Amino acid sequence: MxxxxxxxxxxxxxxxxxxxxxxxxxxxxxxxxxxxxxxxxxxxxxxxxxxxxxxxxxxxxxxxxxxxxxxxxxxxxxxxxxxxxxxxxxxxxxxxxxxxxxxxxxxxxxxxxxxxxxxxxxxxxxxxxxxxxxxxxxxxxxxxxxxxxxxxxxxxxxxxxxxxxxxxxxxxxxxxxxxxxxxxxxxxxxxxxxxxxxxxxxxxxSAARGQKFDIPGVLLLALGQILLVFGIVKGESWGWTSAATLTGLGTGIAVLLLFGWYETRTPHPLLPMRLFRNRTLTIGASITALNFLVLLGSMFFVMLYLQNVQAMSPVEAGVRTLPLSLGTLAAAPVGAALTERLGARLTMPAGLLLLALASFGMLTWDTGTSYALLWPPLVALGVGSGMVMAATSEAVLAGAPVEDAGVAGGIQSTAIQIGGALGTSVLVSLIGSRVAATLTAELAGAGVPAALAGKLSAAKDAVAMGGAPPAGHLPARMQAAVAEGSSQAFMNGLHTAALAAGLLCVAGAVLATVGVRRNPR
The missing domain is CATH 1.20.1250.20 (MFS general substrate transporter like domains)
Structure with missing residues (x-):
């Protein structure tokens, strides 16, 4: 070509x-x-x-x-x-x-x-x-x-x-x-x-260079995406059911719907809505967002776990995640070759199921898990993500005409960013919610008096990041109990986020199997 x-x-x-x-x-x-x-x-x-x-x-x-x-x-x-x-x-x-x-x-x-x-x-x-x-x-x-x-x-x-x-x-x-x-x-x-x-x-x-540029479309799309992504990234701190979050998300969605309506009526659209008639392209973009929701969201809380719960330095934590990088490195070209031979309909679900296995594997982690049990889910996470990325890129790019290749690339890249935003906000929000629900009980179970545990639970935000409430004024034995209970509450949150990520990947695998055509061209 x-x-x-x-x-x-x-x-x-x-x-x-x-x-x-x-x-x-x-x-x-x-x-x-x-x-x-x-x-x-x-x-x-x-x-x-x-x-x-x-x-x-x-x-x-x-x-x-x-x-x-x-x-x-x-x-x-x-x-x-x-x-x-x-x-x-x-x-x-x-x-x-x-x-x-x-x-x-x-x-x-x-x-x-x-x-x-x-x-x-x-x-x-x-x-x-x-x-x-x-x-x-x-x-x-x-x-x-x-x-x-x-x-x-x-x-x-x-x-x-x-x-x-x-x-x-x-x-x-x-x-x-x-x-x-x-x-x-x-x-x-x-x-x-x-x-x-x-x-x-x-x-x-593109051959169509003399077309009028779609300025209203640019403004509507930018405003809608800013409002939507802003609502996503602030949802964790504002609360997902708060008026501010719902207003931001709802207004963003409304503006994007207005953008879509306008694009079907302008002769020279910024984003040709006909592209989304291709079911494989649409599903490929959706699975791209899911892939990066799981990848970047998991990387975020894995780093918190390694540094704040297992007390590794940033360099030590980075080195421990090398299996993830190496898995991605090996999987992407292999996934591309398999996609070319077998089609995205097979490789996309296969990669998603590996991501699901990685997430479910994290359910076995606890505060003192050895590295021998940490690296297999990281490998599966890297391999699965690399396979999905290769398959979805092929589905999105091959599902669009050559003259719209840049726009298709923009759709793919936008899905990556929205997925990453969802991963680091929604999954962290799940961790925070679970920590808030279990912190007092975990502190009490570790030996902290009930009255003190209730007061310390006010520091749930620090615990949701893998830390512990300030306890320097307490005896050493009590400090150890606070640290133990806090770490266990964080693990409860990590398990909730991992379970949610795994279930989403299973649902995505079903969607890809049913909806993606063997040959998107």
Missing amino acids: SCTTLSAPAAAAPQAPPAQRSHPWLTLAAVALGVSMIGLDSSVVSLANPAIGRDLHASTAGLQWVTNAYLLALAATLILGGKLGDRFGRRTVYLVGVVGFTLASLAIGLSGGIEGVVAFRAAQGAFGALMLPNTLGILRAAFPPGKFTMAVGIWAMVSSASTALGPIVGGLLVEHVDWESVFYLNAPLGLITLVFGLLVLPQSR
């Missing part, structure tokens, strides 16, 4: 020389560098947050916005980024994103205040939205159908593995350098990505 088949007629701007199209694997390497930047950044920052808070004297709310500002900006502009690539050239928009992401990363390290960190994290998210969907669009144009699935599998491997490696890299940098180095790391990566991309990436774009 050559890039010239995607270009406009003779009046269009010149396309990349044919020689560039003879090196699709160099194209894959160039986009993989950008994907690794975003993947590392999405998970490495969580380990830097405590150091950022201490150094910049930031409140808990301020630290939450370090993550939320990036997430909101990214989620709100992903489909726009794909549309810009389809219209103005995917190579051009991707490389603009690389430059902007790199400069925003440097600005974060130099900002000197929490307000600057939050503002430039939002800029990072917006430039990341120019990169992510266009990586998939570039691959769709560069690879023939017979090799496209394998290319997407490697793309998924790089994305998942870099996300999983983030805690190790972040732990090393925060412990041995400083928190700013977490962001400065993007400078050499960005420079290499830019130079390599200029040398090897082919240009591709």
